[in-house]
Structure formats: structure tokens, C-alpha cells
Amino acid sequence: MQLITLLTTALVACVATAAPPHQKRMNKMVFAGINESGPEFGETTFPGVLGADFTWPNLSTIDTFVSQGLNTFRINILMERLVPDQMTGSLDEAYLANLTDTVEYITSKSSDKSGFYYALIAPHNFGRYYGEVINSTDDFGAFWKTVAGAFKDNPYVIFDTNNEFHDMPGALVAELNQAAIDGIRAVGAASQYIAVEGNAYTGAWTWTTAQGTDGKTNAETMGNLTDPSNMILYEMHQYLDEDGSGTSETCVSEKIGRERLEAATQWLLDNQKIGLLGEYAGGVNPTCQAAIEDMLTHVDRYNMVWKGALWWAAGPWWADYMFSVEPTDGPAYSTYVPIMKRFH
Ligand SMILES: *[C@@H]1O[C@H](CO)[C@@H](O)[C@H](O)[C@H]1NC(C)=O
Ligand SMILES: *[C@@H]1O[C@H](CO)[C@@H](O)[C@H](O)[C@H]1NC(C)=O
Ligand SMILES: *[C@@H]1O[C@H](CO)[C@@H](O)[C@H](O)[C@H]1NC(C)=O
Ligand SMILES: *[C@@H]1O[C@H](CO)[C@@H](O)[C@H](O)[C@H]1NC(C)=O
Ligand SMILES: CC(=O)N[C@H]1CO[C@H](CO)[C@@H](O)[C@@H]1O
Numbered sequence: 001m002q003l004i005t006l007l008t009t010a011l012v013a014c015v016a017t018a019a020p021p022h023q024k025r026m027n028k029m030v031f032a033g034i035n036e037s038g039p040e041f042g043e044t045t046f047p048g049v050l051g052a053d054f055t056w057p058n059l060s061t062i063d064t065f066v067s068q069g070l071n072t073f074r075i076n077i078l079m080e081r082l083v084p085d086q087m088t089g090s091l092d093e094a095y096l097a098n099l100t101d102t103v104e105y106i107t108s109k110s111s112d113k114s115g116f117y118y119a120l121i122a123p124h125n126f127g128r129y130y131g132e133v134i135n136s137t138d139d140f141g142a143f144w145k146t147v148a149g150a151f152k153d154n155p156y157v158i159f160d161t162n163n164e165f166h167d168m169p170g171a172l173v174a175e176l177n178q179a180a181i182d183g184i185r186a187v188g189a190a191s192q193y194i195a196v197e198g199n200a201y202t203g204a205w206t207w208t209t210a211q212g213t214d215g216k217t218n219a220e221t222m223g224n225l226t227d228p229s230n231m232i233l234y235e236m237h238q239y240l241d242e243d244g245s246g247t248s249e250t251c252v253s254e255k256i257g258r259e260r261l262e263a264a265t266q267w268l269l270d271n272q273k274i275g276l277l278g279e280y281a282g283g284v285n286p287t288c289q290a291a292i293e294d295m296l297t298h299v300d301r302y303n304m305v306w307k308g309a310l311w312w313a314a315g316p317w318w319a320d321y322m323f324s325v326e327p328t329d330g331p332a333y334s335t336y337v338p339i340m341k342r343f344h
Contacts, residue, residue: 249283
């Protein structure tokens with residue numbers, strides 16, 4: 001709570017003095033961390049079986065990341081497992097219990113002395129429910145009322161409306177985000193950040209250019225979201241391979257990360273919004289390493305608008321996945337966790 005006040009004050013102060021950005025560091029990243037995978041695995045198997053189709057993060061790995069200075073964990077879940085029957089339905093008790101345990105394990109580390117530890121609840125649903133594009137703002141708002149109701153007393157939860165909307169009308173994506181915000185606040189969850197995501201896989205590099213099926217870009221639609229608590233985080237994702245999909249371990253160049261963020265950074269500045277780089281990664285090789293460091297340097301330099309960055313990904317089932325930072329033998333762990341540590 002203290003942090004929240006501080007953040008808002010800092011942002012207001014910065015925006016008031018406006019560009020050019022301060023070279024001097026105002027504060028280090030507020031949210032530095034990791035995507036945690038497992039609960040969203042087996043994403044076409046509903047409801048799926050715990051231990052066979054999906055799993056939960058290994059809680060002791062959270063401690064490893066915390067010991068490396070990281071404080072924010074994006075827990076990837078599935079809407080269909082949390083609220084199984086219909087979006088307006090009720091919570092699945094077993095999945096909720098595991099989610100609550102995971103969230104509380106993280107957020108209970110928060111204290112004035114140790115700092116604050118955040119857990120994002122992030123439906124890895126791409127704007128779909130049982131494979132169908134979500135088109136009812138009422139139903140989507142109801143889903144978020146139900147979920148937020150269960151976590152409204154925990155100020156260190158961040159509600160992440162949906163992972164990577166895509167191939168939808170831009171106006172609908174903005175309306176769904178607004179319905180989520182309204183639903184969350186309506187049940188009395190007033191003190192939590194809400195991470196909104198845009199269309200076109202919420203890519204930073206195409207924030208101002210990629211058009212939805214209605215011809216509208218995120219830059220044209222997302223800036224009008226309103227929140228009575230004024231705690232919206234604009235979550236964007238950025239990968240550094242040729243097509244920006246995060247499927248290759250080759251990065252385009254040592255400068256590609258910064259270059260791909262620049263237009264989004266300008267949009268955040270122009271519109272006085274706060275951004276969160278909610279997914280990023282690169283392969284374990286010198287070009288990617290330089291590109292990731294350069295991108296995080298950009299995030300740090302513009303820390304009046306960018307409040308953090310979350311690596312993709314950790315989780316017990318990634319095995320030798322090229323971007324895995326699962327402690328301690330994930331292929332990217334020893335290269336990238338020390339880099340993240342420097343920026344937090
Ligand atoms: C959980 O993580 C700890 C620490 O990294 C490790 O020692 C342990 O083997 C892991 N447990 C499982 C079930 O993967
Ligand atoms: C998830 O719930 C199961 C029981 O349903 C329990 O055995 C397991 O320890 C829980 N895992 C977490 C991370 O809470
Ligand atoms: C909205 O979604 C429902 C469920 O997927 C579908 O049946 C319906 O055709 C969609 N309506 C529109 C207008 O796209
Ligand atoms: C806000 O809405 C107006 C009217 O629809 C639109 O022209 C404008 O581009 C929007 N602004 C942002 C920043 O989304
Ligand atoms: C970029 C990336 O690795 N995306 C993956 C995220 O995780 C889901 C499953 O959890 C995969 O389907 C994506 O390919």
C-alpha cells in the first residue's frame with residue numbers, strides 16, 4: 001500500500017516534469033521477475049488432471065528467485081480450470097486452493113523491511129474460452145468479479161486480464177479489459193494493480209501499428225481505459241527473434257530489444273501510462289545476451305513509465321526448453337538470472 005502511494009506520487013512527479021527522461025535513476029524496477037508455467041499446461045485438455053496434464057510451480061524455486069533479488073511472479077493459469085462451467089459460473093475449489101497457496105506463498109513474503117512480493121494471476125487464454133473468442137463483456141466481467149472476490153483482501157495480487165488477445169477487433173479487446181477492470185473494482189478489490197493486455201499478442205513492437213480485425217491498433221483503443229483506483233499497468237510482451245514470436249533462440253541484433261520498445265515507450269510517455277514488460281526472452285548466446293541487457297537498460301532509463309520486466313519462463317515441466325530459468329539447471333538460468341538481478 002505504501003508502495004502504491006509512492007509509485008503514484010513518483011509517476012505524477014515524473015510526468016509533470018516530462019521528457020527528456022532523467023538520466024539519474026529514480027528507482028530500480030518495481031516488478032522484476034519471472035513467468036511461472038505449469039497450471040496452464042495441457043491447454044486443450046479440460047479440465048485436465050493435476051500431475052498428468054498440468055502442475056503447479058515448485059514453491060521452493062520461488063525462494064531461489066527471491067534470493068536472487070526477484071520479487072514478481074506471473075502465474076499462468078487457465079480460465080476453464082478456475083471457472084469451469086461457464087464464465088458466469090463459480091470457482092473450482094481444488095484449482096483455487098492450489099492457486100491461493102501459490103499466490104500466498106509469494107505475497108506473504110512482503111513486508112516493509114523485505115520489500116514487496118507480487119503474484120500476477122494471468123489466464124493464459126489469448127482472449128478465448130473453450131477455444132471460442134470471448135465476445136461478451138458481461139460474461140468476462142462476471143469471471144473477473146468471481147476471481148477478484150477471492151483475492152480482494154490481498155494487495156500484492158496483480159490481476160492480469162488475459163494473456164495475448166489476438167485476431168480480434170481492437171475495440172472489443174479494449175471493452176473486455178474495461179469490463180474486467182469494472183468487475184474487479186465492483187467487488188471491492190480496490191488496492192490491486194490490474195495488468196491490461198492488448199490485441200496482436202500485446203506486442204510492444206506493434207503496439208502502434210498492428211491492426212485488429214476492425215482496423216484499430218492498441219494505441220488507438222487501449223488508452224481510454226479508466227480505473228477508479230488509477231492502478232492500470234499496460235502489459236506488453238517482447239521477443240527478439242525475427243518474427244517476434246519467441247520461438248527461435250536467434251536474436252536479430254544486439255539493439256533489437258530497445259528498437260522494438262521505442263514506439264511503445266513513446267506511447268506510454270505521450271499518454272502518461274505505466275507499462276510492464278510482462279514477457280521477454282532471448283536465447284543463450286552473445287547477441288541475445290547483449291540485446292536483453294540493452295533492452296533492460298532502456299526499460300531502466302525510462303523507469304518513469306516502465307515499471308518492470310518478467311522473464312519468460314520458469315516452471316517444473318519445461319525440461320530443456322531454451323528459455324527456461326527453472327532453478328538451477330534450466331538452460332537460461334545461469335546466463336539470465338544474474339542479469340535480471342542487476343536490474344532489480
Ligand atoms: C523443487 O525445487 C528444489 C529447489 O530448486 C529442488 O531441490 C527440488 O528437487 C524440486 N522439486 C521437484 C519436485 O521438482
Ligand atoms: C495442490 O493441491 C494438491 C491437493 O489437491 C496438493 O497435494 C498439492 O500440494 C497442492 N500444490 C500446491 C502448490 O499448493
Ligand atoms: C459470441 O461467442 C459465442 C460463443 O463462442 C458464439 O456462439 C457467438 O456466435 C459469438 N457472437 C458473435 C457476435 O460473434
Ligand atoms: C480514445 O477514444 C477516441 C474516440 O474513440 C479515439 O479517437 C482515441 O484514439 C482514443 N485514444 C486512445 C489513446 O486510445
Ligand atoms: C513464447 C512462448 O514460449 N510461448 C509459449 C508459452 O507457453 C505456452 C504454454 O504454456 C506455449 O503454448 C507457448 O508457445
